[in-house]
Amino acid sequence: MEKTVYIRLRHRVQVRPDDCITVSKIAQIVAEKELRTRISNLVVHRVQPSDKNIVVIDVMRVLAEVHKTDPDIDVQAVGPAQTIVEIVFQKKSYSPVLFALVWILLFVGAALAIMNFHEDVSMQLVHKRLYTIITGKTSEHPLLLQIPYSIGLGLGMILFFNHLFKKRINEEPSPLEVEMFNYQLDMDMYVSMKENKESMKKIDDH
Template sequence: MDETVYLRLRHRVSLAPNSLVKLSHIAQIIAPEPIIKTVSELPIYKISEQDHNTVVIDLMKIISVLKYHLQTINIEAIGPVETIVEIALEKKKVHPLIFSFIWILLFIGSALAIMNFHEDVSMQEVHQKIYYMLTGQNDYTPLFLQIPYSIGIGLGMIVFFNHIFKKRFNEEPSPLEVEIFNYQQDIDQYISMYENGENVKRFDHH
């Protein structure tokens, strides 16, 4: 009987604190029916309080566990060689006063950034010149242009970020989501390199 087990490690999984990490949690498995039931339930790691937020489980750890329990199987690994286990700690609710303070701070900060940008590029003078070109009259505050322009900025931001509150307009990721994804990829790469002690070893040469 073919005793080959094919593994494809998941990139990142989330488990509760003090969970027992089984192979089925962190890997996709293809194997003969009698074997897959056994290997799926094999305990790979026990999460403890010392693990803090994340644990990196690499392929060598998994192979050693499989070989310990099933000496005769052949293991074929496909794809990633590490899985990041995120420990899903209970999130504390943000106090309404703190939420309101942060919201007001961000609102004022973004408003000042927009106003400073428009001041740098002399947007008011541009509107005045456009208004003069269209009407032949001088107006220091051409609301005819400024009001639609202000509304357009808000609508443009909604379209750009592809969100209005929790509603999405289409399935395309927004630029903010892409940046968050890239940031998460960088964090995962850092964790894989430095949280896994087997990846960084120092040898003293004598």
Template sequence: MQGNLCVGSEGMDHLVYIRMRHRLQVKPHETVFLKDVAQIISDETIYEKLRQIPVHSVTDKDRNIIVIDVMKIIRLLAAFDQTIEVQTIGPPQIIIEVIAKGKKISMPMFMLIWFLLFFGAALTIMNFHEDVSMQEVQQKIYTIITGEVDSKPLIFQIPYSLGLGLGMIIFFNHVFKKRLNEEPSPLEVEMFNYQLDLDSYVSMNENKESMKNIDDR
């Protein structure tokens, strides 16, 4: 999105470029300034003053999501200086997420979640292998290659199990907290797309300036 707005009736003395950030995280009861919500390009004589313009003070009524529309920023700049010409570039609003102080997870809760995820993933893999008759396939491959019948062809099962774990590490591109390379994993891409959809929904439904109900007229 790009646009421009001339504020004031006389000649323009200051040209200000505003590019709204996409998302910002703040703490409860924190004051948000213009430098926090947007990138600013302006004359050096007013640059520092523009950066320190207060945009919003977080209160308990704000809950955890706040949407600041670019029109509010333009109104603040107009109130700051009538001779400013504002040109906006980028998204029309910013999503501010209020991050409360998180509680430390207890070790019993951590272990419970770990066991649920571990055994849930193990059962999923086992059920999949049972559905596709993986053991029978390995037995037949072993018989075809060696000419012998073995109910437990470990020469296939052990490498297959190791390869399954290695493949999951390569797929998710992580070993614990260490990334194997800079390429995002499919899970990260899906989480990114989900976050974009969520932000679009929040922008439309939480931004009071983007929607008007019949009772608001």
């Protein structure tokens, strides 16, 4: 029983460009204390410039490294079959001018999208009609409806995205976060298949 080790690979980990990737960085290990310490320090991969920014480590590679230290170890692998290792380089400082240009572009684009939508559905005519029905009067600028509508539109966007600046309103993920999560899962699956050299074998490979 002392020679039994349970290993569960993590889905995604981040390392520095000059790091050595050990088993403890990419996996959870359950074993007798001394054996766990020995396996945790095993080096699976050394980050090289040719790795660029993504490395996929297969569970079979981890098992091979463990068995090199002691062939009698009974390794039980559970969970994912690959770990995606993201190599994080030093972030470049953002230019305030570039940030301002992007912010203005997004602001103007969002404003135009909202205005074009309102024009397509004749929102101004709807407000005028509602104002006439409610008050019995005709107005070219029914501010009584337009001002609350504009405020409600902004509040609705805040509730939809579930964020007020950097503060989350509640623990539920927003639809945008769910879509980003699904997109990340698809990307990870693609990377796992594309970058993992053990997952595919070409006809010329020996």
